[in-house]
Amino acid sequence: MSDLPHSVLQDAHRLAALAEYDVLDTPSEPAFDNIVSLAKQICETPVALISLVAGDRQWFKARSGFETCETPLEQSVCAHALPTGSVLIIPDLTLDERTRNNTLVTGEPHIRFYAGAVLNTPSGEAIGTLCVIDSVPRPGGLTDAQTEALQDLAEQVITILELRRVLEDRNDVVLQQRRSIRSSLKRALSSEAARNKQYRVDGWLGPAQQAGGIGAFELDLKTNIARVTPEMCRLYGLAESEQYSAPTFEALTYEDDRHLVSDQSSRLDGNVMLDIEYRIRRADDGSLRWLSRRGELVHDDAGQPAFFRGTVQDVTKRKQAEIRQAALLELGDSIRDARTTGEAAEIASRILGENLGAGRAGFAIIDLTADLFNVERDWTGEALKSMAGRHSLVNFKATIKNSQIGIPIAVSDIPGTDWLTQDYDGYAALQARSFINVPLMHAGELVGLMFVHDENPRDWQTDEIQFVVSIADRTYAAIAKLQAEHEQGILNQELSHRLKNTLTMVQAIATQTLRDAPQDAVEAFKQRLMALSSAHNVLLHQNWSAARIRSVLESVLALHGETSQFILRGPNLNLGPKAVLSLSLLLHELATNALKYGSLSNRQGTVEISWEIQRAQSQMEFALTWRESGGPATTAPDKKGFGSRLIRFGLSGTGDADIQYEKEGLVARFRAPLALIMDN
Structure with a gap:
């Protein structure tokens, strides 16, 4: 233990940065496994590891060619790489004073060569390495290309860790919002006292409504004027005001859903659907949103409706999730009946494009050997043209390089993305300004892409990316099955033909004999x-x-x-x-x-x-x-x-x-x- 750098043993900042990812002792994940597999192939070594250096051990998030999932810190070679902040290469571990007494070197598995690219967090903390190991020394170390690739892959490891953390943080926020929503609804609709409290927007309820995306209203049925909270105005994209006329909100209702909402006549008659879900076009940006309204009618002493009050909540994400889940079910039912790979790709592309409101969606089969990709069929909106046909990969080299890692890629604005510089012309020819690409891998090799293009810059959301991943997985499985069945059919026909020839020959021989x-x-x-x-x-x-x-x-x-x-x-x-x-x-x-x-x-x-x-x-x-x-x-x-x-x-x-x-x-x-x- 004493041979390790002092900073590795004592660096509380590094350990805190590692703890924030909450990744230690988690199950294996394909994204990380793909990276170590690729590192092995590129560096031509029998072992590749993603090693995270904790306080008393090094734990392997992904490993290939190495059975143990962790080792004590005193056996860690990666710990010596952390202070370098870049790439540490040791051609012969038995000749380096830092490692020659390491028990992994002197005993099983007798490792001799090591190269590790440090995993640096965005804040500059070194939490581990992506390393490759060999059982024989390598006096020449790695080539420049291999070293650069190892560094690039290490950066991808950090990118995935950051994405995991963002998703977990977002899930925590959503959970807190849902709890706040339930609490707010209970208070807003349970009693007259709750009705009064919902207008105290300068206290705790205002922030709670904003956090939960809940607006509140009380409509005077005689004047047709509603008192509203600031959050109610925000949901509809209206300027903040204490009151609005009811027709202002009714006019923003999506045309196909106007039969669901009430008007002054139906409210006075008491003919109101109290709990409904409907769509609106926001007044400020025209975006389509789903709202859920829960309300109640308040009657006067004569028993006539006097007020209509309640809450409105933005449920767009939930409705989109439901719609996309239904789309996945539709895909499963439809693609099962597809008779060709082209039909399967067309079905998946249509469902994908329509649900995301994109400009184009499709499935590309990639042939790296021929430097080509083929789009048998795709789906397009009004603005973009079809990409059906064979295309060269020459104008998409940066895209293919990053796709070979096997991780989904989402780009919000192609001309503003530095790493795509050499692909600008290719995407410009396709009139695409933003995209989602989901690589499809087979035996560690890129064989296809599920893609979504839009003619405008677009900030792709996490749930949209996951939807494309789900469609891609199902489409690839269906296409692979169809291809296998086609190949099996050809083989069966050939086998049948040969068998019949054999039986005919046997019959002729028997007749003669x-x-x-x-x-x-x-x-x-x-x-x-x-x-x-x-x-x-x-x-x-x-x-x-x-x-x-x-x-x-x-x-x-x-x-x-x-x-x-x-x-x-x-x-x-x-x-x-x-x-x-x-x-x-x-x-x-x-x-x-x-x-x-x-x-x-x-x-x-x-x-x-x-x-x-x-x-x-x-x-x-x-x-x-x-x-x-x-x-x-x-x-x-x-x-x-x-x-x-x-x-x-x-x-x-x-x-x-x-x-x-x-x-x-x-x-x-x-x-x-x-x-x-x-x-x-």
């Missing part, structure tokens, strides 16, 4: 090959994973008789591929025998095939019964050929087969463990 054999045997062999081919066709339509039992039965039996001769009864279960092939051969043999000797040998005969799931002593079993009727009398064969042996082999080779030659016809019962039948 067995040319001197009895033709009945040759024909039986061909028919069995056809049964296998039919089973494979059924599996092909189910992506080779499983097949419905009715599809298997109908496909095989169609080769042996009219549909009217077969009666199928039982639940439409999924069968595993092995069971499909086994059942197909079994049905083929039974149907072939019935066609030669049993109920299918005439047009009056029928076959009933029934199946069910039964509970056995230790497991669930699948039971299938083949029952013939209407054919000639049946007798047991004198000798058993391959077909008879195959039938007695049973379902999936279990051997559990009961064959009875009854007066009405053959009855065959088969049983097998359900797990074996449904196993893929």
Whole structure:
């Protein structure tokens, strides 16, 4: 411990700065994990860590290639980097007097090389490092490009920590506001005394209403003049005044919601909806806001309505959250039915653009190797044109560089953003002044972007960014699924084609080989090959994973008789591929025998095939019964050929087969463990 810099051990300011992030001992988060993964790749090391140096330990917020989540402070190499404030590189830890006695160097895991970029807070406190480690010395250290990248990634770590803190602070403020709102509403509407107190705006209620975004009013129904609080004026975007006429507020109501609010006539009649939610256009800036009004009518001694009083609260954020939640549900329902990646992108873009009121929204597939990105379909408002098509990445190098970290990016004004200087022309050509980009990563590589553009500068809110992230996640999952299904379909078609060719070749070889054999045997062999081919066709339509039992039965039996001769009864279960092939051969043999000797040998005969799931002593079993009727009398064969042996082999080779030659016809019962039948 004494080998560590004194400032690291004693710096209360640094520890206080670290405590403000409230990040120690929190679960892993993808944003941080992506950074260490990227640091490993760039620096070509087996280990990368985000190390936070506390009072008595170093704790790793993210780690790759290193199992331990924390170490004692005396084992910390990162602590030596903090006083530098930049990047510390030690080519060989065994040769540096600061680290040669460190137990991580002298013992497991025997680390030899270290490079750490210091995590400096906006106030200048060094709280840890983003470091890379190797088990072999590196006399040359890192290249200039690797060092610069490590510093850039360290800055991104601080950016994410700052965002986490802002979000947590905002959640605390919202919680306090909600408590204040509930308290204010209870006092404002519970009694006459509360009504009087709501006008004491120079005391505690005024600030509380302002904090909670609550305005209060009392409307004299005879004069149609309302006494209002300053917060009521602010909510409507009106100049502060102690009173306004009711039509002033009514005129600001959004046209589609005017049927919800009252007028003088309905109030005098007592025909007023007391608790409503409606939209307004603020008088000062024209912005659309959602308001929630809670009110009550006060009657005079004659029982006639005299006053209408209550509170109004801005609930825009809540309503937007509800609308966006509904949009996510709509996306899930709609994108599920999309048949192509273009349809999926179009659905997501429309929902995203309409809900954010943006100029353009879309999904871009990025090919870094070809230096291109492709927008198959997008959504646009009135001001911007579609970006559908292929585009070069040349004019968006800064955007791509920052997107490769895997963190959402929101820019409020592109020309005023220094790090985007080299991309100005690209965005100008698209007529975009502000944007949100959500990178989509696969195996640590940037493969796509969900983007939202606006033709004007725009201060994007946290909930808007999160909405884009949610849409992007669902869209990428849907598109990946469609792409996988498309590729699987191509593979299945190719596999089916090759399998049919193989079966045809087997059939030709068998015909040639067995040319001197009895033709009945040759024909039986061909028919069995056809049964296998039919089973494979059924599996092909189910992506080779499983097949419905009715599809298997109908496909095989169609080769042996009219549909009217077969009666199928039982639940439409999924069968595993092995069971499909086994059942197909079994049905083929039974149907072939019935066609030669049993109920299918005439047009009056029928076959009933029934199946069910039964509970056995230790497991669930699948039971299938083949029952013939209407054919000639049946007798047991004198000798058993391959077909008879195959039938007695049973379902999936279990051997559990009961064959009875009854007066009405053959009855065959088969049983097998359900797990074996449904196993893929």
